[in-house]
Each structure stands twice: as structure tokens, then as C-alpha cells.
Amino acid sequence: MLRLHYNLEKVSMGLVAGIIVAASIGGIVEIAPLFVIDETIELPDDLRPHTPLELAGREIYIREGCYACHSQMVRSLADELDRYGPYSLAAESAYDHPMLWGSKRTGPDIARLGEKYSDDWHVQHLIDPRSVVPASIMPAYPWLERTLDTEILEGSLATLARLGVPYSADMISLAAADALGQSRPDTDGADGVLDRYGDDVAVRAFDGDPTRLTELDAVVAYLQSLGTLTGAADDISQEVTR
Structure with a gap:
């Protein structure tokens, strides 16, 4: 030979x-x-799709090029497990089009970022990163305080539904209303979001002002959802440590 x-x-x-x-x-x-x-891949029973507000935040995250510095893929390396938590599963990104796993780690991995920091922390970090992380090299995004355009959300959900994301007809037709409702707790709109997407969805004024819906609301809602759409990774981590 x-x-x-x-x-x-x-x-x-x-x-x-x-x-x-x-x-x-x-x-x-x-x-x-x-x-x-x-x-x-086998989809977890508890996996939910992004709400319209979270989806809008994801699109802004892509628009601003955040994926170029932040990965969303915790690898099965000891130091990453210690810092970020359970390693990422393919099933967690099953509804992501496109997926944002990435490999560039100029900034920390954010796959498990959801609910790690307060909404106010995220707002300050996006408007003026060095106000909360003095050594940060992240650029500021003050323009995110502008009003969120919700007109394209219905079309976005409809497109994702054709790709297999389980958005119902009601979810699609009420996309704009649900984006507004998720940022206004104690309203009928908020109740509708919980009915359609589940009780675990965060419903609150993410930018601190429930009187207006901003791009900040959307981005913070998206960041707070990362790692919370399913508990599959936590379940596997618990099995491994037994």
C-alpha cells in the first residue's frame, strides 16, 4: 500500500x-x-420560538454586526463551562435562521446571557459600555433609543413559519401587537403574549419606559432570552454531574 x-x-x-x-x-x-x-436533531419538548419583540431584537443584533464579536456557542471546554455554563446544543438553535454560533470571541460568548444581568445594566451597556465595564472596547449604540419599526414583523414570522418555525396564524397576524404587549406589563396585550408564547416569557418595559416601544426594548428582550428558550442544556448538565 x-x-x-x-x-x-x-x-x-x-x-x-x-x-x-x-x-x-x-x-x-x-x-x-x-x-x-x-x-x-431531536427538538426538546419545551423549546419555544422567539417572540416578535425578541425576533426584532435579533434582527437589530445582526444589523449592528454584534455577531462579529460575540459567539453564541459554549464549547465543551472546562474553562468555558466554568465561565458560561452548560455547553451549547444544536437543538437550542433549531429555530434560528441564520444560526449565530460563530467562532469570534472578541467579546464574551452570550449563549447563556439571558437574565444574567438586569435590564437596566443592558440598557446602560448598550448606550455607554464603559459606564458599566470600564475596560470594554465595545462601541456605543445610542441610536437604539429610537422607535422600533414593527411593520415587518408579520412578514418575518410568516417567512420563518415557512422554514419550519412553529408560528401559528394568530402569532403571525398579531406580531406587531405582541411586540408592543411584551413591553407593557399589566395590559391585555401582555396577557396575549403569555397565552401564545408561554408563561416563561419575560414581559416588562425592558428600556424602563412602557410608554414607547424602542429598539432598545427589542435588543434587551432578545439578550434576556438567550439560553432560556429551552431547559435541555441544563437537563444534560445535571445528568453529566450525577
Whole structure:
């Protein structure tokens, strides 16, 4: 076998052909099974999709390029487990289009950021990062205080529904109303959000002002949802430590 490989290396085109054949066989072995199974991951029973407000925040997060510095993928390394918590599961991102796992860690990983800090902390951090983290190199985003545009939310949910995200017809048609309702606790709109998305959804004035709906509301709502859409990772972590 070594003699054959040695002789093959002397013939450049033969070596190229051999590489193509080997890569093709490996690709077929890995890819072919995907055509005969319905799902590559098992969805947790408690996994919920993002609310319209959280989804709007996610789109702003992408728009502002936050994913270029923050990953959302806790790896199974001891130091990351100690710092961030349970390692990330593919199932946690099943409804994300596109997924934002990433590999750039200029800033900390935020896969488990939800409810780690207060809403006020996030607001201050976004408006003036160095007011809460003096050594931060993150840019400021003062323009997030402007009013949130909710007109595209219905179309966004409808598109995601076509991709398999379980948004019902009511969720889609009431997307704009639910975005407003999630930022206004003690209203009928807030009750509607909880009815459609579950009692675990955070409903509050994320930017501290319930009289207006801002991009800050959306981004903070999104950040506070990270790592809270399912308890699957915590369940696995508990099983491993037993």
C-alpha cells in the first residue's frame, strides 16, 4: 500500500484523481444518510420560538454586526463551562435562521446571557459600555433609543413559519401587537403574549419606559432570552454531574 501511494505521488494527475475519489467517498458516507432521515436533531419538548419583540431584537443584533464579536456557542471546554455554563446544543438553535454560533470571541460568548444581568445594566451597556465595564472596547449604540419599526414583523414570522418555525396564524397576524404587549406589563396585550408564547416569557418595559416601544426594548428582550428558550442544556448538565 505504501509503495502504491509512493508511486501515485509521482504522477500529479493520478494523485489529484485519487484525492477526488477519496473525498467523494467520504462525502457520500457523511451526506447520504441525511436524505433518508426526517430530522438530524431531536427538538426538546419545551423549546419555544422567539417572540416578535425578541425576533426584532435579533434582527437589530445582526444589523449592528454584534455577531462579529460575540459567539453564541459554549464549547465543551472546562474553562468555558466554568465561565458560561452548560455547553451549547444544536437543538437550542433549531429555530434560528441564520444560526449565530460563530467562532469570534472578541467579546464574551452570550449563549447563556439571558437574565444574567438586569435590564437596566443592558440598557446602560448598550448606550455607554464603559459606564458599566470600564475596560470594554465595545462601541456605543445610542441610536437604539429610537422607535422600533414593527411593520415587518408579520412578514418575518410568516417567512420563518415557512422554514419550519412553529408560528401559528394568530402569532403571525398579531406580531406587531405582541411586540408592543411584551413591553407593557399589566395590559391585555401582555396577557396575549403569555397565552401564545408561554408563561416563561419575560414581559416588562425592558428600556424602563412602557410608554414607547424602542429598539432598545427589542435588543434587551432578545439578550434576556438567550439560553432560556429551552431547559435541555441544563437537563444534560445535571445528568453529566450525577
